[in-house]
Amino acid sequence: MTKGKGKVDGDGPSRERTINWDDGQTKFMLDWCIDYMKNQHAGFKFKKQHHMKCADALNKEFGMGVTVAQVDRHFRHYKENWKYVSKALSNSGNGFDSTRCMVTISESEKENLNDRARRLLSKPIKFFYEMKELFAGTNADGSFAADQDTCMNDRDDSESDDSQGLNDMSGYALPEDITGDDSDTLPSPLSHKPGGESSSNTSRAGIKRPRGCKSPSKKPKKAKSRFSQTTEQLNSTLLSLQKFLNAPAPQVLQPSNPHASLWERLEAMTITTDDKITVGQYLAHNERKGLRDFLSNASDTTLQTWVYKFLTGENY
Incomplete structure (x- = not known):
């Protein structure tokens, strides 16, 4: 509960x-x-x-x-x-x-x-x-x-015994510190003879490591785990999806009105607003598309003549 x-x-x-x-x-x-x-x-x-x-x-x-x-x-x-x-x-x-x-x-x-x-x-x-x-x-x-x-x-x-044994370093000798040598130079085997004797030709210089041999102190890079690779692929996919969603929507071109000029010329005529509405309602009817096409391409004089006859009832 x-x-x-x-x-x-x-x-x-x-x-x-x-x-x-x-x-x-x-x-x-x-x-x-x-x-x-x-x-x-x-x-x-x-x-x-x-x-x-x-x-x-x-x-x-x-x-x-x-x-x-x-x-x-x-x-x-x-x-x-x-x-x-x-x-x-x-x-x-x-x-x-x-x-x-x-x-x-x-x-x-x-x-x-x-x-x-x-x-x-x-x-x-x-x-x-x-x-x-x-x-x-x-x-x-x-x-x-x-x-x-x-x-x-x-x-x-x-597991505890193994971990304690690994952590106990008292039985190991301390590493010898060789001054003057860099990490990529091996000391000469003749430069550290028992009793302190050394060769004059090799005491000041070591043997250079071959180019193809890497330093033992440099650990090889671990390959990426399958989980990290999957995570990177998922992050890349999400980033691409985010860019797609944030992109502006494509502009859709609105179809042009073929009779726009007719309505503009009708609006510019010197008649009352009520007469303009009456004429517009009549011409906007679906059955009068041919009349709209004719008046759209007609001259201003023809359009005005037709409007005045329509308003006075001479056309019908």
Whole structure:
């Protein structure tokens, strides 16, 4: 069921109605945002246009009739929840129970929390891993500093061990700094003999790298992904469509009135307005096209003579 609130009074602004989200709808929204964020640039932030796309996806999947404001409010609700969770994990005395998906926190610390944070941290945290993947990299204040031994091992122990092994650089020797050589010049193998001996012919100059060999420090450019190519094609199509829609409409030439000169000459005659209307109504009849053609090509004297006879009834 949906709950809604109308306007407070006749002139006050109306507040967006609230809806009840079930777990399936919430997980779909968070997963959609995670998948969308993976294809974006570093430092990407969700805005109104992104929530609009998410609302469309929710309506197609569940037929919720959800609006952009409702998606934005639900998104911010879980973003605020993650701030409480990450702040609790950043305290060195706290831990994380991966079995129950709960933050282990002391009762004394709970007493200092507000009601919302206390209710959130006193029970298993729904959508913990979804919030972590979506919001862990967006806290600019550095509030998320959870211990990797207690927070990451519950997802994948082998992955954690591999990452720790890769990050441990203590067993590697420091690179030798050779001054005076540029990035494209290799030192001579005779210029660094054991004991400090060096050849006079090779101590001051290195061996130049062949032209066909690239510097190892220069990484080859990665080919564009299929998603980026599709995005560029879509943007190009939209740009062409926008130019087409913004182009001025072609001017359609209106068919010229073959009897325009007849009406102008009739208007210029020195007769009353009522007489002009009477003559015009008579000549405008569909059956008198031949008469209009004749008078259009006739001289002014012939036209005036015919008009006077028509008005005096001599023609009929």
